[in-house]
Amino acid sequence: MTKTRNIAVVLAGGVGTRIGLNTPKQLIKIAGRPIMEHTLAIFDEHPQIDEIIVLMAQGHLDRVHEIVRKNGFQKVSQVLEGSGTRNDTTQVALSAIAENYNEDCNVILHDAVRPLLAPSIINDVVDALETNSAVDVAIPSADTIIEVEDGSGSYPVIKDVPPRANLRRGQTPQAFKLSTIQNAYDKAALDPNFVATDDCTVVLRYTPEVPVAVVAGDGSNMKVTEPIDIYIADKLFQLPGRSEHEVTEDVLRTALAGKTMAVFGGSYGIGADIAALAKTYGATVKSFSRSTTSTHINKRDDLIKARDEILAETGQIDFVVNTAGVLPLGRLDETSDDEIYAATEINYIGPILLAQTFYPELAKSRGSLLLFTSSSYTRGRGSYSLYSSAKAATVNLTQALADEWASDDVRVNCVNPERTGTPMRTQAFGAEDPGTLLDSQTVAKASLEILIADKTGHVVDVRREDPLTGYAENAE
Secondary structure, eight states, X not given: OOOOOEEEEEEEOOOOTTTTOSSOGGGSEETTEEHHHHHHHHHHHOTTOOEEEEEEOTTOHHHHHHHHHHHTOTTEEEEEEOOSSHHHHHHHHHXXXXXXXXXXXXXXXXXXXXXXXXXXHHHHHHHHTTTOSEEEEEEEOSSOOOEEEOOSSSSOXXXXXXXXXXXXXXXXXXXXXXXXXXXXXHHHTTOTTOOOSSHXXXXXXXXXXXXXXXXXXXXXXXXXXXXXXXXXXXXXXXXXXXXXXXXXXXXXXXHHTTOEEEEETTTSHHHHHHHHXXXXXXXXXXXXOHHHHOOOTTOHHHHHHHHHHHHHHHSOOOEEEEOOOOOOOSOGGGOOHHHHHHHHIIIIIHHHHHHHHHHHHHHHHTXXXXXXXXXXXXXXXXXXXXXHHHHHHHHHHHHHHHHHHGGGTOEEEEEEEOSEEOHHHHHHHOOOOGGGSEEHHHHHHHHHHHHHSSOOSOEEEEOSSOHHHHHHHHHO
């Protein structure tokens, strides 16, 4: 039996009018990449997607071609100019598919500005198309939905309150057999009053005999439309695994075997665990620290010496990790000048010098730099002023370097682990209940996954539990 071809159509015909920008919203950067780049990566990496067609706003096709070339998105077969309405744009894609294929393909239509689509949803949509001709993706509505009409005064009035149990919030992808969606649009073309906001509506209205199956979506599969959506989406990208395929042992081994990694702060804690774990996957790892190699992260000469030592031994540097840091506690007005300069140099100047020193080698290898922040970066806390402010600066450094180095394919990301059981923490806070702390091995595994990922500019939270999963379970 011949496998049905799965063609993803990424709809990017809109512009950012509601966001207040002249740039199309799908080209706005979130988590270090244009929104569309995230979306295309999801489909290009998905094993069940055979081909991708992009429909882009007029005047911006060259930017899409640039994104495709830079990332090597092999599945993108065509970049076409969108038409007037969403429905017109869909029909441009359908005509292009019909011209190339005689068989009945699966057409999977997705908004370019939904960059957090989980691969599992694509799996569910493709599975549903085996027994259905039309498929929608939706989630339950947490809000009460009201229907309004014009009132006698200046305010609309409620006309009806539909039962919430039967209501869903529609998302994309929306997917169809090519023949099904073509037939619906052919009939819609005969209606002079045809108006529809999405493609499932066209099937529902003009071919009512065709049932539209609904598969479960995800709350994080949001559409970036309003200014606040940019902020929310950026935060969602900080949750690991929201839009990634599972990183298996084989994936890690393939990505790390034969590569060279430098770990600073690698004598104990998270750094030592990262070094040890990377070695098990076949990487050559060189660890540096004040206590074991007399390497000071805040001294350029020490960093140059470490770099040259690695190059003399391996001839290349693919990954650089910095976990070196100090955690001074105390009121700022009681802190000496020596303590201020030492903490700032180690926690912030050090990563800057490290980035400068190793950038040329990472550019040669198209490698990856991984920095570390702390949950305290989001809000300064009493007794943490030096530490939390330096960690906030590290986040900004990560995002800035990701932009600066993107053209050289050097990835820069930052790990934000929750409270982790490390010697540094024990020294600062004494003994704590291990059950309340993240273990450093978990952080090490997540760090390697981030290090090898095709992402840049991300600040990734590592937690014992996914906060969205916990919230959903508690809400039921």
